[in-house]
Amino acid sequence: MHAVAPYLFRCFNRELEGRVEQRYSTLDNLGDKDLFFILRDFLQGNTGAYKIIEExxxxxxxxxxxxxxxxxxIYGWFNVGTYGMKTDIINVATxxxxxxxxxxxxxIIKHYVHYFIPRGFNEAMAFMHSYRGDGVKTLFYNLFLQYFKAQTDLVIQMNPLAYDNAVNAWLDATAKEVKLTKFVGLNDIADQVRLLGHGEQELIIKPPRRGSMGRLRDYLNLDSPHRQAVEIMGEYGAQVKTVVEMNGKRRTFNVGRNKTNALxxxxxxxxxxxxxxxxxxxxINAWVKEIITEYSRTMYPGINIRVA
Structure with missing residues (x-):
């Protein structure tokens, strides 16, 4: 229901020389600008009264x-809502x-956002909260893109930061179960009113005794039978999740199709x-900080990057 998708900030500079991967600007040295302070000013400028996007x-x-x-x-709430249609708000108990x-x-839905911009690197991290598959990345990026370009005359990129590029340890974590969530219609009219016309069924698949369901890596490999099984399951449900365990700690990854397309x-x-x-x-702040630490250990090996 609640999830966080990680993204990577990068800024391509056409004026830099070298191979493509060498032409990304150091984000705290964008001429006389620093992405941290550009982002800070943008966020602070959009606090207070709600802004309206009529389109x-x-x-x-x-x-x-x-x-x-x-x-x-920088972290906090990104409060977002939509308007334009009259609706009834019911009490689900009655x-x-x-x-x-x-x-x-x-x-208004409260979305947690968290940005980490280490000094001296050409990439930074952004973590965007979503609820029931609806996130705020597109809205944030469209707004910040305009502001950033006006400040620097450069273009900021914000692409999904896949776990297979960041935390290899979790890729080898053992899959403990696979969950398939499916939305189903309700026959009883009272249930339809109370639950807004649909319910949820969750199918949990666990490995046989002394058996194995593979590793997280297997569910992200497009050619693996595990991934093919996910694709088949996706035809029957709204969301497919893999629960993995490492050193006694569990984490759940959305590996099937979802609205945000964030693998x-x-x-x-x-x-x-x-x-x-x-x-x-x-x-949630402490939880995201833990994930940032996991990313940093793999993305910047040998360099002591910590968050408080």
Whole structure:
């Protein structure tokens, strides 16, 4: 339900010489600019009152921003909503309409975002939270792209940071189970009202006794039978997840088809989400910091890059 997708910031500079991979600018040395402070100013400039995008019927603001110049991290909430259609808001316990959402009302979803921009490198990390497959990467990138270009006359890239390029240890982690989530219709009209017309069924497949379900790597390899099985399962469900374990720690990866098309999407641990259904700010912050550390160990071996 809640997931975080990692992305990589890079800035291609046509004026630099050398091979393509050598023509990416160091992100803290963009002429007289630094991506960390460009991003900080952009985020701070979009706090407070909600901004409205009439073309897409969206509203947004950043809130509770935490800026750490020492570790070069920025994190907080990216609150996003949509408007444009009148809907009823029901109480799922009673099936009764609590109130009507007017055409000009927007339901706001709190998305956790976390940016890590190490000094001296030509790449930086961004972690974007999604809920039920709906994320905010496209909205953020379209807004920030315009701001960044106006500040530097350069173009910032923001592409998915796949786990197979970052944390090889998890790729060899043992798969403990595969989950298939499927949306199903409900026959009872009362259930339809209470659950908005659909329910969820989750099929959990576990290995036979003393058997194996392979490694995470197998589920990301397009030519492997594990990946082919995922493709087949994807025809019958909305989402396919692989649960892997390493050193007693478990992590869930979305390996099937999903709306965000983020192969590297990582499902948020249940204990991170509060009773209100929203990720707890302190807990999701600690959880993402742990993932940043995992990436850094593999992406920058031998270099001590830490976050607080």
């Amino acid at each position: 897409t019927k969206q509203v947004y603001q950043f809130d509770e921003l935490q800026i750490n110049e020492q570790t070069r991290e 099936g009764v309409v609590d109130f009507e959402k007017a055409k000009n009302n927007a339901e 590297c999407e990582i499902e948020v641990d249940e204990e991170v989400v509060g009773d209100d259904g929203v990720p707890d700010f302190v807990r």
